[in-house]
Amino acid sequence: MDDPNSRLLADETPLPDTIDARLRQQLTFLIEVDKLKTILRQSPLAADRRRENDAEHSWHLAMMVIILAEHADEPIDIGHTIKLVLIHDLVEIYAGDTPIYHPTMGADQAEREIKAAEQLFGLLPEDQAAEIRALWDEFEARTTPEARFAKAMDRLEPQLLNWMARGGTWQSPGITADDVRARKAAIGDASKALWNASLEIIGEGERRGWARPGR
Amino acid sequence: MDDPNSRLLADETPLPDTIDARLRQQLTFLIEVDKLKTILRQSPLAADRRRENDAEHSWHLAMMVIILAEHADEPIDIGHTIKLVLIHDLVEIYAGDTPIYHPTMGADQAEREIKAAEQLFGLLPEDQAAEIRALWDEFEARTTPEARFAKAMDRLEPQLLNWMARGGTWQSPGITADDVRARKAAIGDASKALWNASLEIIGEGERRGWARPGR
Numbered sequence: 001m002d003d004p005n006s007r008l009l010a011d012e013t014p015l016p017d018t019i020d021a022r023l024r025q026q027l028t029f030l031i032e033v034d035k036l037k038t039i040l041r042q043s044p045l046a047a048d049r050r051r052e053n054d055a056e057h058s059w060h061l062a063m064m065v066i067i068l069a070e071h072a073d074e075p076i077d078i079g080h081t082i083k084l085v086l087i088h089d090l091v092e093i094y095a096g097d098t099p100i101y102h103p104t105m106g107a108d109q110a111e112r113e114i115k116a117a118e119q120l121f122g123l124l125p126e127d128q129a130a131e132i133r134a135l136w137d138e139f140e141a142r143t144t145p146e147a148r149f150a151k152a153m154d155r156l157e158p159q160l161l162n163w164m165a166r167g168g169t170w171q172s173p174g175i176t177a178d179d180v181r182a183r184k185a186a187i188g189d190a191s192k193a194l195w196n197a198s199l200e201i202i203g204e205g206e207r208r209g210w211a212r213p214g215r
Numbered sequence: 216m217d218d219p220n221s222r223l224l225a226d227e228t229p230l231p232d233t234i235d236a237r238l239r240q241q242l243t244f245l246i247e248v249d250k251l252k253t254i255l256r257q258s259p260l261a262a263d264r265r266r267e268n269d270a271e272h273s274w275h276l277a278m279m280v281i282i283l284a285e286h287a288d289e290p291i292d293i294g295h296t297i298k299l300v301l302i303h304d305l306v307e308i309y310a311g312d313t314p315i316y317h318p319t320m321g322a323d324q325a326e327r328e329i330k331a332a333e334q335l336f337g338l339l340p341e342d343q344a345a346e347i348r349a350l351w352d353e354f355e356a357r358t359t360p361e362a363r364f365a366k367a368m369d370r371l372e373p374q375l376l377n378w379m380a381r382g383g384t385w386q387s388p389g390i391t392a393d394d395v396r397a398r399k400a401a402i403g404d405a406s407k408a409l410w411n412a413s414l415e416i417i418g419e420g421e422r423r424g425w426a427r428p429g430r
Contacts, residue, residue, distance in 0.1 A: 009261050009262060009379065010379075012379070013378060013379050013381060015378070016415045016416060016418075016419045018415050018419075019412045019416075020408070020412070023408065023409075026282050026283060027375065029282065030275075030278060030279055030282055030283075030375065031261055031379060033278055034260055034261040034262040034275070034376075034379075035262040037260055037262060037263065037267070037271045038260075038262045038263045045249055045252055045253075046224050046246055046249040047224060047250040047252060047253050048252065048253045053271070055270070055271040055275070056252045056268070056270040056271060056274070058274050059251075059270045059271070059273050059274035059277070059301065060245075060248070060249070060270070062274070062277065062297075062301050063245060063248055063301060063302075064245055066298060066301065066302075066347075067244065067245055067339070067343060068241060068245075077294075078294065079292075079293065079295070079297065079298075080294070082277075082294065082297055082301070083281060083297070086274065086277050086278060086281065086297070087281075124282070128282060160242065160245065160246055161249075163228060163230070164224065164225075164227070164228055164246060164249075166228060193235070193238065194238075197234045197235070197238055200231045200233050200234055201230070201231060203231075204233075
């Protein structure tokens with residue numbers, strides 16, 4: 001490994017080696033994931049004039065799962081869904097954030113993220129590395145009701161922030177309200193009620209000129 | 216209500232009123248809690264040169280629950296414990312952060328936080344306001360194994376950050392390593408293994424001069 005990411009945070013100030021080896025591995029991982037707080041997303045905060053970072057975003061999705069779970073079209077295990085959203089962006093610590101409306105970055109996103117998952121989760125004891133990898137794979141595959149609901153939260157949260165910003169990333173170059181609807185459709189795979197609300201929000205944004213008119 | 220907190224974020228750009236009333240209440244709450252991302256704690260990040268905010272902190276505690284749950288001395292429900300840490304600092308949106316080593320702010324903390332809980336959770340539909348309030352009360356009371364473990368995470372996380380900062384808030388005016396040990400003892404109520412590791416970290420910090428010697 002020769003990229004700057006190969007230097008672990010915990011290597012700067014190694015934990016006392018009197019700590020049990022397994023726990024030391026776990027704490028090393030938990031220190032490393034502090035980096036998620038430095039990965040900036042495109043979305044502007046509603047409460048401040050700056051962009052959101054991945055840790056804040058992940059926390060917000062977890063809160064949304066707690067409050068909005070009743071709107072899921074299929075029964076979901078809330079605790080499990082929360083785990084999915086808490087870990088879903090960890091790979092961005094090494095792979096970076098790929099903006100949803102970016103024209104080219106999506107091309108090698110999967111490859112970059114799989115490499116990042118191996119590097120980051122590999123810090124954990126083997127059983128836990130496998131457990132976190134399984135959660136991330138589940139989120140990405142969207143074949144369980146929990147993963148579909150988690151993805152819906154991931155799509156809905158920036159939409160609330162864009163609404164509050166009166167545009168936000170809806171105003172990305174070349175993007176129309178129809179593009180926004182197309183990329184947000186995953187919400188409808190998890191909840192008709194939330195998808196309806198989402199369409200109201202995008203539609204009203206379009207009427208007010210916060211998103212370009214659909215083609 | 217005549218303080219600046221009485222202005223809701225969602226009042227700045229009200230959601231379309233075509234959205235169902237219950238869901239609108241839920242989304243209004245979920246927008247309001249964006250403010251947690253602006254509440255700064257004393258702890259310095261390990262990954263950047265700035266202080267941590269409450270949303271980042273809450274996310275980090277949830278990750279710690281996932282990874283460290285095996286060290287709990289009593290069996291805990293992981294999903295439930297995660298909920299406790301996700302919501303435990305919400306009241307600080309209106310009550311502010313009370314630094315652990317602050318000489319006087321602790322005096323009226325409980326009163327300020329109860330008022331904040333009523334104001335913030337009251338934005339939710341009644342059943343959910345009661346649910347979130349019950350979670351917060353459980354966290355504060357520490358009478359369940361889940362609440363004790365959640366509190367332990369709340370004490371352990373800044374300790375990892377202080378270690379990485381080679382001092383951090385351990386160096387608060389008038390605080391010695393003995394004071395740190397006393398205020399971190401809640402970790403031992405949840406996990407002997409984590410409390411032992413914690414004592415190793417504080418002890419080594421003391422030896423290196425990152426915390427003042429115990430009296």
